[in-house]
Amino acid sequence: xxxxxxxxxxxxxxxxxxxxxxxxxxxxxxxxxxxxxxxxxxxxxxxxxxxxxxxxxxxxxxxxxxxxxxxxxxxxxxxxxxxxxxxxxxxxxxxxxxxxxxxxxxxxxxxxxxxxxxxxxxxxxxxxxxxxxxxxxxxxxxxx
Amino acid sequence: xxxxxxxxxxxxxxxxxxxxxxxxxxxxxxxxxxxxxxxxxxxxxxxxxxxxxxxxxxxxxxxxxxxxxxxxxxxxxxxxxxxxxxxxxxxxxxxxxxxxxxxxxxxxxxxxxxxxxxxxxxxxxxxxxxxxxxxxxxxxxxxxxxxxxxxxxxxxxxxxxxxxxxxxxxxxxxxxxxxxxxxxxxxxxxxxxxxxxxxxxxxxxxxxxxxxxxxxxxxxxxxxxxxxxxxxxxxxxxxxxxxxxxxxxxxxxxxxxxxxxxxxxxxxxxxxxxxxxxxxxxxxxxxxxxxxxxxxxxxxxxxxxxxxxxxxxxxxxxxxxxxxxxxxxxxxxxxxxxxxxxxxxxxxxxxxxxxxxxxxxxxxxxxxxxxxxxxxxxxxxxxxxxxxxxxxxxxxxxxxxxxxxxxxxxxxxxxxxxxxxxxxxxxxxxxxxxxxxxxxxxxxxxxxxxxxxxxxxxxxxxxxxxxxxxxxxxxxxxxxxxxxxxxxxxxxxxxxxxxxxxxxxxxxxxxxxxxxxxxxxxxxxxxxxxxxxxxxxxxxxxxxxxxxxxxxxxxxxxxxxxxxxxxxxxxxxxxxxxxxxxxxxxxxxxxxxxxxxxxxxxxxxxxxxxxxxxxxxxxxxxxxxxxxxxxxxxxx
Numbered sequence: 001x002x003x004x005x006x007x008x009x010x011x012x013x014x015x016x017x018x019x020x021x022x023x024x025x026x027x028x029x030x031x032x033x034x035x036x037x038x039x040x041x042x043x044x045x046x047x048x049x050x051x052x053x054x055x056x057x058x059x060x061x062x063x064x065x066x067x068x069x070x071x072x073x074x075x076x077x078x079x080x081x082x083x084x085x086x087x088x089x090x091x092x093x094x095x096x097x098x099x100x101x102x103x104x105x106x107x108x109x110x111x112x113x114x115x116x117x118x119x120x121x122x123x124x125x126x127x128x129x130x131x132x133x134x135x136x137x138x139x140x141x142x143x144x
Numbered sequence: 145x146x147x148x149x150x151x152x153x154x155x156x157x158x159x160x161x162x163x164x165x166x167x168x169x170x171x172x173x174x175x176x177x178x179x180x181x182x183x184x185x186x187x188x189x190x191x192x193x194x195x196x197x198x199x200x201x202x203x204x205x206x207x208x209x210x211x212x213x214x215x216x217x218x219x220x221x222x223x224x225x226x227x228x229x230x231x232x233x234x235x236x237x238x239x240x241x242x243x244x245x246x247x248x249x250x251x252x253x254x255x256x257x258x259x260x261x262x263x264x265x266x267x268x269x270x271x272x273x274x275x276x277x278x279x280x281x282x283x284x285x286x287x288x289x290x291x292x293x294x295x296x297x298x299x300x301x302x303x304x305x306x307x308x309x310x311x312x313x314x315x316x317x318x319x320x321x322x323x324x325x326x327x328x329x330x331x332x333x334x335x336x337x338x339x340x341x342x343x344x345x346x347x348x349x350x351x352x353x354x355x356x357x358x359x360x361x362x363x364x365x366x367x368x369x370x371x372x373x374x375x376x377x378x379x380x381x382x383x384x385x386x387x388x389x390x391x392x393x394x395x396x397x398x399x400x401x402x403x404x405x406x407x408x409x410x411x412x413x414x415x416x417x418x419x420x421x422x423x424x425x426x427x428x429x430x431x432x433x434x435x436x437x438x439x440x441x442x443x444x445x446x447x448x449x450x451x452x453x454x455x456x457x458x459x460x461x462x463x464x465x466x467x468x469x470x471x472x473x474x475x476x477x478x479x480x481x482x483x484x485x486x487x488x489x490x491x492x493x494x495x496x497x498x499x500x501x502x503x504x505x506x507x508x509x510x511x512x513x514x515x516x517x518x519x520x521x522x523x524x525x526x527x528x529x530x531x532x533x534x535x536x537x538x539x540x541x542x543x544x545x546x547x548x549x550x551x552x553x554x555x556x557x558x559x560x561x562x563x564x565x566x567x568x569x570x571x572x573x574x575x576x577x578x579x580x581x582x583x584x585x586x587x588x589x590x591x592x593x594x595x596x597x598x599x600x601x602x603x604x605x606x607x608x609x610x611x612x613x614x615x616x617x618x619x620x621x622x623x624x625x626x627x628x629x630x631x632x633x634x635x636x637x638x639x640x641x642x643x644x645x646x647x648x649x650x651x652x653x654x655x656x657x658x659x660x661x662x663x664x665x666x667x668x669x670x671x672x673x674x675x676x677x678x679x680x681x682x683x684x685x686x687x688x689x690x691x692x693x694x695x696x697x698x699x700x701x702x703x704x705x706x707x708x709x710x711x712x713x714x715x716x717x718x719x720x721x722x723x724x725x726x727x728x729x730x731x732x733x734x735x736x737x738x739x740x741x742x743x744x745x746x747x748x749x750x751x752x753x754x755x756x757x758x759x760x761x762x763x764x765x766x767x768x769x770x771x772x773x774x775x776x777x778x779x780x
Contacts, residue, residue, distance in 0.1 A: 022502060022505070023505070023509075025535075026505065026506055026509055026535055027509065029531055029534055029535050030509060030510065030513055030527060030531055030535075032531070033527060033528040033530045033531035033534070034513070034514075034525045034526070034527055034528065034531075035525060035526045035527075035528055036523065036524070036525045037523075037524035037525055037526070053528075055525075055526065069653060069738075070653050071651050071652075071653045071731075071740045089651075090651055090740075090742075091651060091729065091731040091740050091742050092731060092732070094703070094712040094713065094714055094732055095711075095712065134524065
């Protein structure tokens with residue numbers, strides 16, 4: 001092995017190690033900050049209660065939206081099989097409506113309620129979040 | 145009539161296709177007949193696309209619903225500007241706009257006199273090969289001139305959220321940036337083919353690189369400003385996949401512009417410059433078309449069609465594999481042994497290149513991870529903004545440090561102590577300012593203090609290096625563009641950190657006549673009114689703002705109900721003060737008595753945009769002053 005080849009090999013290995021460590025740190029950090037998405041059925045099955053922030057998506061059940069005043073809203077999200085009661089304080093997005101798709105972010109409590117800190121807005125009135133379409137297809141409630 | 149237009153437009157596209165084949169003859173050893181010069185043929189390419197684009201604009205303005213594109217994306221009652229922006233508010237039209245810019249750059253370059261004839265011929269040939277690919281795609285898979293046989297009375301309309309003057313100019317500006325890098329890509333391929341990647345190459349490429357970069361920066365900034373006031377979430381950057389898709393080529397392009405400067409001055413970093421040029425263009429392509437393909441799940445995806453994603457992926461694969469193959473074959477030949485000291489400017493720029501690429505990797509992983517888990521484990525998830533904040537902050541601190549240091553280092557060798565000595569006044573004054581602000585605002589977070597301190601030094605050292613203060617007059621130096629952009633970045637970082645720390649938000653369920661309060665600001669809720677406009681109805685709230693009894697102006701947040709297509713949008717209302725924006729959004733009224741209002745105080749927003757504008761101007765100045773400063777340096 002000549003000197004230049006050796007030098008190059010060392011250079012290559014060192015940068016590979018540094019690069020590898022950097023990627024590991026990033027991925028580790030990534031895993032701490034991901035927010036999982038569940039349908040009502042999945043969230044009950046997985047029993048994802050506790051402190052972790054998750055997303056829940058489905059259809060807003062008809063005649064379930066109640067306004068408590070002070071910008072507090074309660075409604076139920078359904079995937080056709082299970083329903084979850086959601087409580088949210090804040091401004092509802094413009095396209096929030098009964099029997100339309102919705103995604104909320106927050107914490108699933110021990111008593112089976114979901115406390116949302118975000119209700120996600122989408123731009124288009126016909127838009128259905130892909131995750132919701134997927135979960136509705138799984139429960140057979142999806143209609144083209 | 146419609147049929148005739150359809151024939152004319154398609155013939156023009158085919159004309160462009162044919163001329164592009166003729167132009168790419170220089171890549172193959174075909175006998176040259178020289179009937180027309182390259183710039184003349186480029187002019188035909190450009191004009192054929194320009195005319196077909198004008199035809200499309202004409203169709204939108206006259207609302208010719210015999211054309212599918214107009215039917216699906218326009219409406220006869222729309223104001224003129226939105227008929228116009230409807231042209232590129234959809235897949236086919238934006239594709240034609242993309243090609244128009246592609247041929248425009250090709251034409252402009254064929255007119256330029258900075259490179260040798262042979263170099264120009266090959267560059268135009270590479271560019272024409274790309275034009276050929278895109279025009280073929282347009283003709284076969286996404287033809288904007290398809291006609292229907294129905295007699296529609298009216299169109300389906302344009303998504304109201306896109307009906308915004310800013311969003312009418314955002315796509316063209318962003319596209320000029322993206323497509324500008326196609327020319328850099330062609331220049332790189334030519335450089336590799338002819339093994340001429342040197343000072344000369346950098347001098348030819350530099351104005352184009354800086355121009356494309358400035359447009360890309362401006363395009364991203366416009367999109368961000370739009371999101372700030374239109375989406376009404378109070379933020380200006382959401383780490384949304386589509387935003388990330390435009391940030392990634394920007395990061396790579398920022399590394400590239402610095403490499404081109406090093407190449408021009410020191411004739412080194414050839415391979416790395418080539419890699420960055422290819423990477424930037426590939427990311428630009430991916431940025432435009434992954435967004436359009438609907439692969440990325442995003443709030444910004446409007447005109448999506450998964451079927452076409454495949455073509456783009458294949459195209460991307462061909463470009464990437466062939467250019468990296470060429471690079472692998474030629475990189476030995478273009479590389480010159482670099483002789484530079486460790487404490488020279490090269491090192492500083494190289495380090496910041498690596499830091500930019502690290503940020504790029506962070507953004508890439510964050511964007512792609514949800515896609516990968518969805519495909520591999522069928523698990524849907526999103527990556528929180530916290531991931532980006534935590535990962536990027538330490539990189540930014542190092543980045544700022546080297547941004548201050550690198551311009552102070554000479555190209556040969558420098559003594560660090562001497563630099564420190566030269567900066568002593570700046571260091572002392574910045575330390576004092578940081579100390580006072582820290583105490584005054586009760587700041588105790590070390591990273592925040594560090595970023596503020598480093599940004600301050602960056603601003604001062606950049607400004608003092610770009611301007612020469614003589615006793616009576618101020619002399620603008622040749623590195624003025626650079627120092628302006630660097631100072632702008634310092635101002636930007638300062639504003640980003642302060643904004644993140646001091647933003648305030650409060651939601652009220654308010655009745656007409658009530659007074660709302662946020663910090664020392666009083667919001668007087670005066671009235672609520674219904675209005676009818678040409679293309680929408682609206683509910684408007686009227687509020688007035690005062691601070692310590694002083695009147696500061698009025699707010700009119702609004703909810704708009706559009707009918708074609710039926711959509712509801714909120715219009716935010718912002719009062720811009722020098723140091724902070726006050727921002728009000730209203731909710732769709734749920735009952736008659738009261739409405740929800742969200743109040744925001746967003747400090748330093750004006751200063752943040754000022755920083756961005758300085759960055760863009762810095763790029764433009766460097767692109768224009770290129771030749772002058774090069775000569776100046778040759779004399780020195």
